[in-house]
Amino acid sequence: MSNIIKAQKGTKDILPNDIEQWQNLELKALEIFTRAGFSEIRTPIFEATELFARGVGDTTDIVNKEMYTFEKSERSLTLRPENTAGVVRAYIENGMHRLASPVKLWYKGPMFRYERPQAGRQRQFHQVGAEMFGIKEPTADAEIILLAVDYLKALGLNDLDVEINSLGCSDCREGFKTALRVVLKPELDIMCPDCQARYEKNPLRILDCKVEVCRRILEKQEVQNVIVSDYICGDCQKHFDELKKYLDALNIKYKRNKLLVRGLDYYNRTVFEIKSNNLGSQNAVCGGGRYDSLVKNLGGEDTPAVGWAMGMERLNSLLEKIESKKMNAYVVSNFSVEALKLVEELRNLGISCDFDMTNKKFGKQLEKASKNADFAFILGEDEIKNSTISVKNLKTSEQKNLSKDEAFKFVKSMKKT
RNA sequence: GUGGCUGUGGUGAAGCGGUUAACACGUGCGACUGUGACUCGCAUAUGCGAGGGUUCGAUACCCUCCAGCCACCCCA
Structure with missing residues (x-):
């Protein structure tokens, strides 16, 4: 075990045992997003x-140390963080502004960030996300x-905290940054080294410092x-107020977090972020916001956009x-040809079934059947x-000898349950 | 990148200087030649993360490394 090749730090195999969780996330995503x-x-x-350097921004941790x-x-290529x-690159390149x-898009898939793994954080992790342009x-x-x-509701997650904030437009942001620099200047010497660096590059990030x-x-x-004083301009304030009005009307509970x-x-x-207090230290399930200048910055038409991403591991x-779930049926037989044919017929009728390929003793096969399926087809x-099939309910031990037709009729009724 | 904790089989684990490395689950086979889930037997770690050291002896003590987990930074 010690000299085998292992999955790399911060990466994980998603094993059959967990796969239904993942399929559930994906199925619900397809359903909910499609209907919207x-x-x-x-x-x-x-x-x-360069896409990430220009898009995400080269003052960010993601670009600076996590790519x-x-x-x-x-x-120079980079695994997407x-x-x-x-998505914006694809939007521009494929002329989707026309x-x-x-234009409403969603995606799911692996993302990569080179960081020390911990609870709720991996080097390869998965996100579902949605973006809306125009x-x-x-x-x-x-x-x-x-x-x-x-x-989140469709997944059964009803009581998460939604936090929102408005950063304003680039104009109001400059005003806010200047004001922050002015008030923080006397403290510059005693701030942590990170914040000293942030002071010039992006003083807003100081608000996040722990x-x-x-x-x-x-x-x-x-x-x-x-x-506390709102540095955002009238238009931005109005935009934010209207958003809050809509959220209220939709009965979506939120908290204003000025430090966000x-x-x-x-x-x-x-x-905005959506958080849970059951996740330990990495508590954000969803993060997103508006990015009105990104499309233009990456060379596209000036196109407003909003979006978010959720961490699928965290959701899980x-x-x-x-x-x-168990399979619907398990064919128990020591006649391989007949077993194979029956298995195929059952599967074509839409029920899941399996059989023993090693021609084990009858008792063993039934044991397998009871472990893996709801019904044994003997x-x-x-x-x-007699051209019949004995159908045994492995929960109730009830067994009936049915003609093939009756058995298949029974199969159809099984499908509904 | 920094810090803390942990590292025994397929899994959960006991052992803490001398054991046949317990027990449980799982898995395989048999008792049971066409009827399972219960029961009962048998088999399932030449090895205790790796390397070195202390010792007559190390799974246990010491050192180094590696891995995992958690935390910081930041985020999904």
Whole structure:
């Protein structure tokens, strides 16, 4: 065991035992997103490094220290750390701005971030996400949040915390940044090294800092005054107020979190997270927001957009384990040809069934049947002679000898249950 | 990248200097030649993450490394 090749740090096999959980997430996603008019899009798992540097932003942790980057034929490529940039690239490249607006897309798949793994964090993890292009009105923000909430509800997750905030547009953001720099300047020397760096590059990120000294600075009255005072302009404020109005009307409970700034550079106006307190330290299930300038920044038409992504591993850890179901039937027989033919006929009728391929003793086969299936279809010497099948309910031990026709009629009734 | 905890079979685990490395589950075979789930027997780790050291002796003690988990940073 010690010299075998193992899965790499931060990666995991999803084994048959867990697969129904995953299929459930995917099936519900398809159902909920489709009925809301979202189409699935599948983009490559790696992209030009530059896409993420320009898209996600080179001041972000994701781009600075978490990318899986490699060189091939003098091109710098990166395993996607998130998928908004990739979807935007596909949107632009395929001229999707010509489609009727809004363009509503969803995706699912693996993402890669080079980090130390811990609870709720892996190097290869999976996200489902939704993006909507072309609508600047706050109805789009409401629609996209509603989609997330609906999906979570469909999964049975009703009591998660929705936090929202508005970052304003780039204009109001500059005002806010300047104000922050002014009020934080006297404290610059005592702040943590990270925040000292953030001070110039992106002072908003200081609001997120968890270091004790920085926290204390943030609690100071004069700093609080800056945080609490709304730096966002009239238009942005109106946009945000309308969003809140819609959420209220939809009865979606939310909290305003003024410290919510999000780690990606492309957001403006609305940002939100959905959190659970049953996840340990990594408690965000869903994160998203509006990114009105990203399409243009990546070379496309000026197109407003909103979206979010959810961590599928985190969703799974909030959900009850799904017990895997038994097969409908198990064919018990020592006559391989007849067994094989019956198995095929049953499967064609749409029921799941299996049989023993090693011609084990009758008792053993029945034992297998009771472990793996709800019904045993017994085909022995007598049955074959009389063209009948003995159908045994393995829960109740009730057994009936039926003609083939009767047995197949019975099969059809089984399908409904 | 930094810190804490842990590392015994397919799984859950006991053992804490000298054991045949317990027990349970799982799996396979048999008792039971066409009737399972109960029961009963048998088999299932030449090895206790890897390498080195201390010792007459190390799964146990020490060192190094590796891996896993959790936490920080940040996020899904």
